[in-house]
Amino acid sequence: MSPQVTSTPFDQTTPGPELPGLVARYRNSVEAALYRSVPESKGDDLFFPIRYHLGWVDQDGAPTESSLTHGKALRPTLCLFACEALGADPARALPAAAALELIHNFSLIHDDIQDQDVERRHQPTLWHLLGIPRALVAGNGLQSVGDLAILNVAGGDVPPETALRVSQILTESYLEMIQGQCLDLDFESKTDIAAGEYLQMIAYKTGALIRSGLEIGALLATDDQIAIQAFSRFGSGIGRAFQIRDDFLGIWGDQATTGKPRGNDIRRRKKTFPLVFALENARGKSREELLRIYGQEELTDTDVENVLTILETVGAQKQSRSITETSAQEALAALKPIALPAWAQNEAESLVDFLAHREF
Numbered sequence: 001m002s003p004q005v006t007s008t009p010f011d012q013t014t015p016g017p018e019l020p021g022l023v024a025r026y027r028n029s030v031e032a033a034l035y036r037s038v039p040e041s042k043g044d045d046l047f048f049p050i051r052y053h054l055g056w057v058d059q060d061g062a063p064t065e066s067s068l069t070h071g072k073a074l075r076p077t078l079c080l081f082a083c084e085a086l087g088a089d090p091a092r093a094l095p096a097a098a099a100l101e102l103i104h105n106f107s108l109i110h111d112d113i114q115d116q117d118v119e120r121r122h123q124p125t126l127w128h129l130l131g132i133p134r135a136l137v138a139g140n141g142l143q144s145v146g147d148l149a150i151l152n153v154a155g156g157d158v159p160p161e162t163a164l165r166v167s168q169i170l171t172e173s174y175l176e177m178i179q180g181q182c183l184d185l186d187f188e189s190k191t192d193i194a195a196g197e198y199l200q201m202i203a204y205k206t207g208a209l210i211r212s213g214l215e216i217g218a219l220l221a222t223d224d225q226i227a228i229q230a231f232s233r234f235g236s237g238i239g240r241a242f243q244i245r246d247d248f249l250g251i252w253g254d255q256a257t258t259g260k261p262r263g264n265d266i267r268r269r270k271k272t273f274p275l276v277f278a279l280e281n282a283r284g285k286s287r288e289e290l291l292r293i294y295g296q297e298e299l300t301d302t303d304v305e306n307v308l309t310i311l312e313t314v315g316a317q318k319q320s321r322s323i324t325e326t327s328a329q330e331a332l333a334a335l336k337p338i339a340l341p342a343w344a345q346n347e348a349e350s351l352v353d354f355l356a357h358r359e360f
Contacts (some may be wrong), residue, residue: 017357020350023072026080026090026097030073033098037149049138050145053109053126074242075100075213081351082217082231085344086224093220095152096166100213102146103174107181109139114185147171158220166216173212180205187271191279191291198276199240199323206246207239227338234348237331241324242355247272248320249359251311257359263304269294273323274316275307281314328356 034054041047041061051057058064076097083093111117112125113132119125127135150170154163183201187193214235218228249258250265251274258264265272271279275290282290290310293303311317331352340348 017350017354019072020347020354022081022347022351023074023077026077027073029091029094030076030080030097030101033076033094033149034101037095037098037102037152038145046138046141049126049130049134050142052129053138053142054105055121055123059124059129073101075104075209078210078235078238079213079217081344081347082214083221085340085348086218086221086227086338087341088221090217092156092158093153093217095149096170096216096220097213099146099150099170100209100216102142102149103170103177104209106139106142106146107174107177109135109142111181113139114181143174153220162219166219169212169216169219173208176204176208180208187276190271191294193271193276193279195273195277195280198271198273202240202243202273203236206243207236210239210242211235224338230334230336230338233334234331237327237334238352238355241327241331241352244273244320244324244327245356245358247274248317248324251308252317254359263308266304266307267299269299274311274320277316277319278307278311278314281316282310286310286313324356328352 035056038050038054039047041051041057048057048061052059052061055064079093079097079100080090084090108120109126112120113127113135117125118128125135126138130138147167150167151163153166154160180201180203183197184205187198187201211232212235214231215228218231222228247265250260250270250272251263253260253262253264255261261267266275275294279287279290289306293299293307296303299307332349335345335348
């Protein structure tokens with residue numbers, strides 16, 4: 001019998017919740033599936049940079065701790081959870097779970113190049129270590145590895161048409177993810193972004209893989225369309241909650257917990273939800289000040305403090321919390337049409353609570 005996890009009520013006054021037990025439940029099996037999916041590196045070839053990016057080897061090719069000890073592995077976890085919650089053996093979904101994590105990581109390699117980030121998971125990013133050309137090739141290679149991994153869903157008692165549909169869902173979702181990245185890049189040069197446009201962008205860039213992971217896990221467990229669509233809507237809700245909370249932490253997160261200084265996303269001139277909301281709602285001198293600051297190449301400490309003041313004035317922090325809470329509640333409401341076992345319902349509630357209130 002699957003263990004129960006006690007959920008924490010939604011309460012902004014309590015400390016952020018700890019990483020839910022759901023993440024640890026599938027950690028070892030996901031890690032093993034990933035290792036099976038990525039070929040061994042033979043010297044300085046395509047697979048060394050891939051394995052380095054995944055955190056399996058260091059700069060010299062020596063083995064390191066598992067990459068999953070450095071991240072949440074959210075997408076594969078959700079895929080396996082949906083499969084098991086609907087009464088199937090989660091092993092059926094392991095190839096899909098591995099593919100989701102591989103595709104997610106291909107996008108991270110390209111994101112790091114586009115954002116010029118020099119560190120990820122406490123080590124130099126791939127492009128910063130090996131140069132942009134090799135990082136691009138590794139990212140493309142990792143996408144191909146993910147495409148191959150999803151094909152391993154076929155076989156056993158998974159019908160060919162189901163395996164084909166699973167592959168289609170994954171490909172369509174990462175096309176959405178790429179579209180979201182294109183929109184995000186376009187936003188960099190714009191100051192007239194509506195909040196609704198931003199929410200659509202993150203539904204693509206962040207939400208698509210989260211949603212598809214849950215949909216795939218459900219599809220591998222059942223042909224009940226009500227259940228499959230319930231998990232898909234659940235994914236859309238938690239994807240939005242996850243990203244808006246991430247945006248919140250990028251500005252107001254505690255440095256001791258996040259490892260990043262207060263206002264970090266402001267200093268980097270990132271147009272995350274709080275800033276988009278402020279640009280849409282600020283008036284007069286406040287809007288002029290935002291436009292002046294974000295028109296500069298570098299921001300001073302005074303600039304950052306001025307932006308923080310404007311965000312507070314227009315209620316950007318409050319609105320970010322509100323959207324996160326609403327998204328979390330919508331996610332849980334999406335599961336109401338299906339009868340989940342008590343352990344799965346508890347785990348879903350605990351996961352949503354974590355994503356909506358996490359401090360890291």
